Amino acid sequence: MTVELGFGVLVLTLIVTLYGVVAAIIGVSRKDQRWIDSARYASLLIFPLLTLVVIAILYLIVTGHYEVAYVYSVSSNATPLYLKLTALWGGQAGSLIFWSWLMSAFTSAVMLRKWNRDREFLPWVIVVTLVTLVFFLVMSIFFENPFNRFWATPMGDRIEAMFPPAGSDLLLPADGRGLNPLLRHPGMIIHPPMLYLGFVSFVIPFAFAIAALITGRTDDRWIRITRRWTLVAWLFLTIGLVLGMRWAYDVLGWGGYWGWDPVEIAALMPWLTGTALLHSVMIQEKRGMFKQWNMLLVILTYDLVIYGTFLTRSGVLSSVHAFAQSAIGPLFFAFISLTLIVSIWLLLLRWKSLRSEGQLQSLLSRETLFLVNNLLFLGLFIECFWGVNFPLLSELVTGQKVTFGPAWYIRATGPLWGGLLLLMGIAPLSAWQISTYKTLGKAFWKPFIFSLLAVAAALALKVREAGALIGFWLVALAFAVTLYEYWRGIRARHNSTGENWLKSIWHLTGKNRRRYGGYIIHLGVILMAIGVIGIEAFQTQTQGALTPGQSLELGDYSVKYQSLAEWDTRDGKNITRAVMEVSKNGRVLQEVYPRRDYYYDSQQPMTIPGLRSTMVDDIYVILVDWEPISSRQATFKVFHNPLVNWLWVGTIVLILGSIIAVWPSTEREPAK
Amino acid sequence: MAKKAFVFVLLAVTFFANLQTAAVFAQEKTPVTDDDVNEVARQLYCPVCENISLDVCPTQACEQWRSLIREKLEAGWTTEQINSYFATQYGDRVLAEPPKKGINWLVYILPPAMIIAGAVLLARTITRLRAPKKNIASVSRTADTSGDKYLTRVEEELKKRKG
Structure with a gap:
């Protein structure tokens, strides 16, 4: 009953969504506000309808309706309740519904805003958001239906279908297969919603941009409306990416957080273009320049969002041929092509009216530096896009796939990341419009000397790798410049208003949330860069087979194998856990417990490292192998990951900065 | 004279002793550590476990590949020889980077x-x-x-x- 109801509501949602699109278009063509209002009400109805669908799926999962294929594949009787609830996005069909549901929530939020000044945008924003939704709903209903059930045909086959094929009976499995064990991790539970929130919120700026193109209202109004959306989208995408990194670090057991896997890069690409957009819209707001470019970036970001969802969902990554056979692959491809072509066509139609109003007056002005920033971000995007897509091209042309390991990406993107750090150390000091070597140099020399001191310190600490030294220099420079810029603001405020220093900090940030929030974001990124440099330049590892009492030595550290135990748990897994003692220069620090969990239901092993984590370094121990009978000898791998914790700390700073930058500024300064 | 003879004998003994140990080493394989194996495995990818390099992949198949690398290293193969061996056997996709050709x-x-x-x-x-x-x-x-x-x-x- 729930199945039929859920599916019925899903179909109804599609009808309402289609109606919304048609009504909005009729409203525009007949210039009839009633139709547009009707389209708006339809848009508002989608969220409650999809909420019902989500409730139906959750009900089926929680009550153990394993005749539903999706429930069978992501849940089991032993699954705890919180994992049952998050199993909504544990598989393909559910996560597509989840995507649509979030999208509908954002659409409703947009519909509820005050439209007085932007009436002409409304119908087109409705059209763009709802067309995107139509695509995902069609996908859910016709190709990835979460309500499909198992049926036994008279021939004895088991098939998945929504409605019973002739003469078949419903199959009622007593238990499900359970959620993929790799996904049973707190990071993985929050990671998809964050990523999806990031994805769907990028649809909103795109919708306004397209509305601006269609209506011909090509001033920066669309940017002013959507800049907060863009920042929120960016924030969620960043959190999603970092949670994915943390999950990889904690669960995948290969000693790192980022493996340059196409699935990771799929989420990184819209982040790259989105970050470029966040910077370049400021040029348009301040100087009325590069409007065409901003349009291009927002279009690219939108299609990369769809592409990102598609890459991870279509099977295209395993093989081009799997993609051609999958039902949803070609559809995604068609949708991306269509939206890209239509958007670019609209952009070309308005190309002339989007000309820059201002002029570049100085090579060192902030707008010029922002353009260089955009070039670097786009460069990163090109490298990533090529790395992900070249294997597909190669398979099509030569029949052979190729692999792009981390070494290729690090070489290809390393200088570009370095260039961005350098810009972070210059751009905040440069002024809009006119900046000369003299003005820049005057502000620059103090932070520059600080950065040289940092390099000297690194040399004194026996750092010799050129890459690491350059990295530390850039980080120190960007750090000093950001703090110096903050300090200049605080000092100016303190001197002019006579407020105490703390008040000055508070009011300075409060009055210019976007600017100083942005600087805090920069500080977060700089701290993250320290973590990245630490692990990229200084990670060491060793592996060896030990008997209890023996140790592996790595630098100053010694990791002693104490004991190994193996047992079954009630929730259907087998745990093998070693006790290891970490000591440094002969001093015992703590015990760590590397584990290998084996899930009987999915027959999948999971390697969980034993971790000693400090701000200086991490000791990361993996249980590689062991003798099952005697439990005497076991093989361990030990990683020494310097500074990696700064990555996570930096993320928290970045989130704080983003919240400051997004916070609505209602507070007014009392006149003095 | 006696002193000279003593030095000669000493030299001869050392020489033969050395020769013997050398012979013993020639029969033994080159000692290969897990770290040596991983160093090579890090640059290889098995065709099944996508995008997980061989040194960290926990599957049985990759375990066997690592044993194979160990055998080759013990037989005195270089990293390049091992890489090209796997590439001819399983295609270029096992390499961490596309070979610079075509x-x-x-x-x-x-x-x-x-x-x-x-x-x-x-x-x-x-x-x-x-x-x-x-x-x-x-x-x-x-x-x-x-x-x-x-x-x-x-x-x-x-x-x-x-x-």
Whole structure:
């Protein structure tokens, strides 16, 4: 009953969504506000309808309706309740519904805003958001239906279908297969919603941009409306990416957080273009320049969002041929092509009216530096896009796939990341419009000397790798410049208003949330860069087979194998856990417990490292192998990951900065 | 004389002793540590476990590949020999990077070329948009890239400045 109801509501949602699109278009063509209002009400109805669908799926999962294929594949009787609830996005069909549901929530939020000044945008924003939704709903209903059930045909086959094929009976499995064990991790539970929130919120700026193109209202109004959306989208995408990194670090057991896997890069690409957009819209707001470019970036970001969802969902990554056979692959491809072509066509139609109003007056002005920033971000995007897509091209042309390991990406993107750090150390000091070597140099020399001191310190600490030294220099420079810029603001405020220093900090940030929030974001990124440099330049590892009492030595550290135990748990897994003692220069620090969990239901092993984590370094121990009978000898791998914790700390700073930058500024300064 | 003979005997004994140990080593395999194996395995990818390099992949198949690497290393093979052995057996996709041949050159040429093209485009845009700082004559020479509206605005700007 729930199945039929859920599916019925899903179909109804599609009808309402289609109606919304048609009504909005009729409203525009007949210039009839009633139709547009009707389209708006339809848009508002989608969220409650999809909420019902989500409730139906959750009900089926929680009550153990394993005749539903999706429930069978992501849940089991032993699954705890919180994992049952998050199993909504544990598989393909559910996560597509989840995507649509979030999208509908954002659409409703947009519909509820005050439209007085932007009436002409409304119908087109409705059209763009709802067309995107139509695509995902069609996908859910016709190709990835979460309500499909198992049926036994008279021939004895088991098939998945929504409605019973002739003469078949419903199959009622007593238990499900359970959620993929790799996904049973707190990071993985929050990671998809964050990523999806990031994805769907990028649809909103795109919708306004397209509305601006269609209506011909090509001033920066669309940017002013959507800049907060863009920042929120960016924030969620960043959190999603970092949670994915943390999950990889904690669960995948290969000693790192980022493996340059196409699935990771799929989420990184819209982040790259989105970050470029966040910077370049400021040029348009301040100087009325590069409007065409901003349009291009927002279009690219939108299609990369769809592409990102598609890459991870279509099977295209395993093989081009799997993609051609999958039902949803070609559809995604068609949708991306269509939206890209239509958007670019609209952009070309308005190309002339989007000309820059201002002029570049100085090579060192902030707008010029922002353009260089955009070039670097786009460069990163090109490298990533090529790395992900070249294997597909190669398979099509030569029949052979190729692999792009981390070494290729690090070489290809390393200088570009370095260039961005350098810009972070210059751009905040440069002024809009006119900046000369003299003005820049005057502000620059103090932070520059600080950065040289940092390099000297690194040399004194026996750092010799050129890459690491350059990295530390850039980080120190960007750090000093950001703090110096903050300090200049605080000092100016303190001197002019006579407020105490703390008040000055508070009011300075409060009055210019976007600017100083942005600087805090920069500080977060700089701290993250320290973590990245630490692990990229200084990670060491060793592996060896030990008997209890023996140790592996790595630098100053010694990791002693104490004991190994193996047992079954009630929730259907087998745990093998070693006790290891970490000591440094002969001093015992703590015990760590590397584990290998084996899930009987999915027959999948999971390697969980034993971790000693400090701000200086991490000791990361993996249980590689062991003798099952005697439990005497076991093989361990030990990683020494310097500074990696700064990555996570930096993320928290970045989130704080983003919240400051997004916070609505209602507070007014009392006149003095 | 006796002293000389003693030195000779000593030398002879050492020589033979050395020869013996050398012979023993020749029969034994080159000692290979797990770290040596991982060093090679890090640059290889099995065709089944996508994008997980061989040194960290926990599957049985990858375990066997690692044993194979160990055997080859013990037999004195170099990293390059092992890499090309796996590449001939299983295709280029086992390598951590596409070998620089044929269509694969695109991997190494195209993205840098595009970035350079982007940089050139950017530089041209900057020069074009900076034109108003120069005198009118030079502006009119670059008129083909800017258009009439643009020129009018430049002139307006200049008039304003004079005023």
